[in-house]
Amino acid sequence: MRAPIRILARLAALLAALQLAIQPAAAQSILRDAETEKLLQDMVDPLAEAAGLGRGAVEIVLVQDNSINAFVAGGQRIYIHSGLINAADTANEVQGVMAHELGHITGGHIIRSSEGISEATNITIVSLLLGVAAIAAGAGEAGMGILAAGQQAAMGKYLAFSRVQESSADAAAVDFLSKAGISGRGSIEFFKKLQNLEFRYGVSQDDEAGFSRTHPLTGDRITNLERDYQRDPAWNTPNNPQLEERFQRAKAKLYGYLAKPQDTLRAYPTTMTGIPARYARAYAYHKDAQVDKALTETRALIEADPQNPYFLELEGQILLESGRPRDALEPLREATRLTGNTPLIATTFGHALIATENQSNFEEAEQVLKAAVTKDRYNPFAWYQLGVVYAARGDMPRARLASAEQQSMSGQMAMALTSAEAAERGLPTGSPDWLRAQDIAMAAKAELERQKKRK
Missing domain, CATH: 3.30.2010.10 (Metalloproteases ("zincins"), catalytic domain)
Incomplete structure (x- = not known):
């Protein structure tokens, strides 16, 4: 045999x-x-x-x-x-x-x-x-x-x-x-x-x-x-010059974000003063916790193009992640406005509003984050932040629902099921949020069954 x-x-x-x-x-x-x-x-x-x-x-x-x-x-x-x-x-x-x-x-x-x-x-x-x-x-x-x-x-x-x-x-x-x-x-x-x-x-x-x-x-x-x-x-046909310029910026930004800081500084030394090089170095310095140098590069970018929302977003991100959420609000608010409430930038703005720990900012944070998830439901971090706002206001059913959204997108199906069922019990029967909690619970159950069968 x-x-x-x-x-x-x-x-x-x-x-x-x-x-x-x-x-x-x-x-x-x-x-x-x-x-x-x-x-x-x-x-x-x-x-x-x-x-x-x-x-x-x-x-x-x-x-x-x-x-x-x-x-x-x-x-x-x-x-x-x-x-x-x-x-x-x-x-x-x-x-x-x-x-x-x-x-x-x-x-x-x-x-x-x-x-x-x-x-x-x-x-x-x-x-x-x-x-x-x-x-x-x-x-x-x-x-x-x-x-x-x-x-x-x-x-x-x-x-x-x-x-x-x-x-x-x-x-x-x-x-x-x-x-x-x-x-x-x-x-x-x-x-x-x-x-x-x-x-x-x-x-x-x-x-x-x-x-x-x-x-x-x-x-x-x-x-x-x-x-x-x-x-x-x-x-x-010649290449589109605006598209090529944007590509060089995004490429440098990606390199600065992913590479080791020392590698970025070798590829984009301080002798290079163009926008792509400054972009890359700003990320390298930020990763290396050199906040002042990161802000110097970022503010040089803003000086070159004051209405560029992505430069403002970067300034706000550096300030927020270095423990200065109040200083981050204005650049992030302006970046959100200039991009028409682009969900990823709006989410960072909402995070900064919450990070101030000032209750008077929470209403604006809720508005910003709700707009973000309306445009982009597949944004786990936005759902998490929205749940934080709901919990701070004592609205635990909707906080649970936001957690269920975030957990289901992150593949945490058992936790998503628990959160969705808890939300469903506390929400008005037949309301849109109640129906959404039911949908998440059923989807989580189905996925858990599939996982059980695969094992």
Whole structure:
């Protein structure tokens, strides 16, 4: 019986490998920043419109991961790694990546990946049956050979399917960039970056190696894309200067936020006095608890552009996080006003109002935070802060409801269920808040049941 068991184990391993081949990286941290999210939305909107999806229909999610990667995982959402932003020299390069990922969305590739797995699985099952039959007949080595060949054929079938999808997404990207009037030069430049990385790490570029890849050979992709892009009238269209300027700021800001302070100061030394460099250094100094230097850089930014809400947001954030919430109120209030109550900035403002511990600020905090969660329900920190306000006012049922919202978004389903049921008991029967508490409780129960079954 041991040989068939080993065969089944190998089959299970292959099926798991096929499943993993289509799973995007999961469990990384999501980075939220109002300025960066607005920039990425403005970058993808003309492409989404060209793809027939419409402006605002596609969401960009920034993932904290140093690798150079982007992916889709169902729905109209593109995930971009912070490492990709750091590697890109221009916004146009990132738009090339966005256009490619849009090709996966419009092509339904996440849904259709099950077709590739199904075909590969069929091959594997056939090889399993033949292999077991050979082993049962006494031809053990032959049976194992059949199984191994079947596994290789199955994986090859899936990889070929994946390469077809990638080529399809490349072709779609050409179409979307062309319709949007955006040059494909950035797309080519980014592929060349990827090819240079492959050369550096010794990734084989020959045709035989291409059969073991999920993507077509990078050199072939560059050749095909250059031919298509150079024919397009948009090829010589210059990059949008405002978009490029915003990209350089956001890129420096992201680097300053994620990198070690000493690395940021090496990349952006004090001899560099442009806005991106000051942005990066402000974050580096703030992370290193050098508050005065962080504020000096930030106030130089505000002096250069007094109406920039994101510079004001940064000043307020530094003041708040260094224990000066009262001083943080005015820059955060103005940043909230200038951005039309953008939820992420409004949430920080609401936090600062609460942090003053002045009861007279709590009414404004409640208004600000309620507006924030109305615009963006998926903001756990805003719900937490709103719960603090409700609790301070003695409104415990709504404090419990806010806690349930925050806990459910954070994956704390048992706690969310307890909080939602407690809220439901204290809220007026049939009221919108009562119904919402019921919804959260039912969703939490369902998720806890699913988790129990998986175990």
